[in-house]
Amino acid sequence: MNTPIELIANPRLAADMGLLVLHPEDNVGTALGAIRAGTSLSVNGGELLCADEIPGGHKVALRTIEADEPVRKYGQIIGFAGRLISKGEHVHVHNVAYREFDRAGQAGTALRETDFVPEDQRATFQGYxxxxxxxxxxxxxxxxxxxxxxxxxxxxxxxxxxxxxxxxxxxxxxxxxxxxxxxxxxxxxxxxxxxxxxxxxxxxxxxxxxxxxxxxxxxxxxxxxxxxxxxxxxxxxxxxxxxxxxxxxxxxxxxxxxxxxxxxxxxxxxxxxxxTTVPASELILAMECGGSDAFSGVTANPALGAAADLLIRHGGTAVFGETTEIYGAEHLLTSRAESQYTADKLMERIRWWEQHVTQDGSSINNNPSPGNKAGGLTTILEKSLGAVAKGGTTNLVDVVEYAEPITAHGLVFMDTPGYDPVNATGMVAGGAQVLAFTTGRGSAFGCKPTPSIKLATNTPLYERMRDDMDVNCGAVADGQLTIEEMGQQIFDLILAVASGQETKSEELGYGDNEFVPWQLSTVL
Missing domain, CATH: 3.40.50 (Rossmann fold)
Incomplete structure (x- = not known):
């Protein structure tokens, strides 16, 4: 089990019990909706009494977690208990600490053979x-x-x-x-x-x-x-x-x-x-997540990853970035790197960022943002594990620097900051002709000349911001669709938008003001 998309439990079962447990090794579960203090839940054949009120998207301890013990979600470490956390207690920034630990991934240990669609059977779109x-x-x-x-x-x-x-x-x-x-x-x-x-x-x-x-x-x-x-x-x-x-x-x-x-x-x-009719192999799909919440890594991001897998099977390319937001999950990518060279390029960029953020006294764990934390994300490790789900399950074929041309077919990573407009600008400069943007809090975004498809991670957000959201990936958490079914819908929409169908962002007129090149120079 090497990627979050493989770790997600049956969403229909999860919806029945009100709590999402993503992996057998997890010691926390995610509330699908607000849970009142004193509520009793049936989890894995046992009873869980919630000692605290648990906001929707936030975590609850499935068992007692000792001080300094790793807190696990997706089967991965998302932080360490700052003190003893009792079974049924709310697990968040008040009792979880970020710290470094060994998470090195060896290149090529999780490689897969891509099941490419024969060229004469590949999907097409109408492009210029x-x-x-x-x-x-x-x-x-x-x-x-x-x-x-x-x-x-x-x-x-x-x-x-x-x-x-x-x-x-x-x-x-x-x-x-x-x-x-x-x-x-x-x-x-x-x-x-x-x-x-x-x-x-x-x-x-x-x-x-x-x-x-x-x-x-x-x-x-x-x-x-x-x-x-x-x-x-x-x-x-x-x-x-x-x-x-x-x-x-x-x-x-x-x-x-x-x-x-x-x-x-x-x-x-x-x-x-x-x-004219052109094959889907001509597409470069940029993938972005912004205004993330705890459902980003459960619904929209893995569903977008499934769509990216489909595009790659049809010969196309998917690219994602935000190096500061894969931090803590980089081992899941290096293990899928097709070469040691590609894995080393990714780790070199990680090390660059570790040094870069110290120049103004910052820390990579200053991310997540307040909005992310309100949505249930506790540490950069948890956010990164959800963000990397956009990468699907196919092999990592290349790592490029900011705004470099994307020439490889397959899954590509671009080194960018986590700030959404700067990240998207880099990927569009690299050649992406369509962008899919997942959000759990409600990011409003466009990036002309590339159309932006907005994917809501949860149904309440989709219902609240229907004019901005193109797809309700909350259907996964609601138990209506599987990740694969949602991924197919997203893939079909990508082809329709590539053929000229307007996105909600285009209808609203977004995209003129979101061109934000990464400014690295000293201003003299």
Whole structure:
């Protein structure tokens, strides 16, 4: 038993008893709903008297847990008892401590042979085939800024086009999106790691198949000069790219007018793009979890992992990141690494983060957030075990750095921070054309040009935020669907969205403000 998805008990039985016990070695169970103090539950053939009120998603001790004894969920260590915890007691931050322990995983010990679907039987979707062979799921025009100083002008150009009504004449154009950021000047230039990460991110977006055309807009005097930024860019031959600066154009009004003119001139040609049938092997699925709760690792994340397994069986690629949120569960990935080199790359990034967070006196266990803890997550170890379930059960084929191109087919890990917009920006820059985002607390998110599918981990959240959520994975905890059945539904929806079906986030207009490149440079 090496991954959380394999450890989940029969959800129908769990729903009957009101408590979810995920593994025979667990000494805690998770409340499916609020449990009053004094409630008696039947667990594993015995009686459990709840001494405390247990909020939904929170943990209760299945037996006495001695001080310093490991607390186990998913059959894995999620922390250590800070004091003696009595049977039936609420188990959370007040009596569980985080500490380091040996959890090294040996590369390749849990490898599996992937049961690939024969090529002539693989799923398909309707996508935009670009001349370089890449495939888009959307047909946007993008405005990229070299520096924060050109952000307002970029937004004015996009707004002028979007609000003019001209796009009504071009139904195959999804829109004009200005992707702005807060950097590009006041930092070190060539040779500075953070500066190169910004440029790599911008290149990834410029090269993204969901963009049919790109306008690069600068101020003119910034460190991130457009000439240096775009030198060496290798874009699809059918992608129109132009650039200009506010200073050279003679000011903001002239720049906006010229930007509008250039884009309107391109619209007829871009509108000629047509969707065609392409295999699912062309898809790169980005996987994100944010606003997590205790059900994230029980319902939505393993169900998304099952969908990722299906996509990989059909020849596609699934990528996830948030290195700080697999911390404590990295052994479950290294044991599935196809090579020692891949396992070593993952562990090198883990060690980098251990050093990185100490620079400002932080600790990786400062994560989970207050919202995560309110939802029942106690330590980073528990959060990570749930987060890594997004990776399904297939082998780990590659580890890439932030915003690097994703070229391997199969399961890929990208080194990113845990902050949702920064993580998603890196994966989209890497080439992901669809994103699936699980949430237990109710994250609101979009990431143009890539559509974002929102997966609710529990039914109360789904009912409360129906306008934001695309899928109710709470059906798993409710005993209505298995993980595999939920995974199939998610996979089918991924193909439908890739073919043009709008997500709730797209309907609401999310995605223009969630472009957040990882800022690593010192601001001078």
């Amino acid at each position: 085939r670009r001349s370089n062979g890449s495939v888009g799921t959307r047909n946007y025009i993008g405005i990229l800024t070299s520096v924060n100083c050109s952000a307002t002008a970029a937004k004015l150009i996009a707004s002028r086009i979007e609000n003019s009504g001209v796009l009504d004449q071009y139904p195959n154009v999804d829109g004009v999106v200005a992707l702005t950021h807060s950097s590009g000047c006041g930092t070190g230039g060539d040779g500075n790691y953070g500066f190169e990460v910004l440029r790599r991110t911008l290149h990834g977006y410029a090269n993204h198949p969901n963009f049919a055309s790109i306008l690069v807009l600068g101020l003119g005097c910034e460190v991130n000069q457009i000439a240096g930024l775009t030198t060496g860019w290798s874009l699809s031959p059918d992608k129109s790219i132009s650039s200009m600066t506010i200073q050279a154009q003679g000011g903001t009004k002239a720049t906006v007018a010229e930007g509008v003119r250039r884009i309107e001139e391109l619209l007829p040609e871009i509108n000629k793009s047509q969707r």
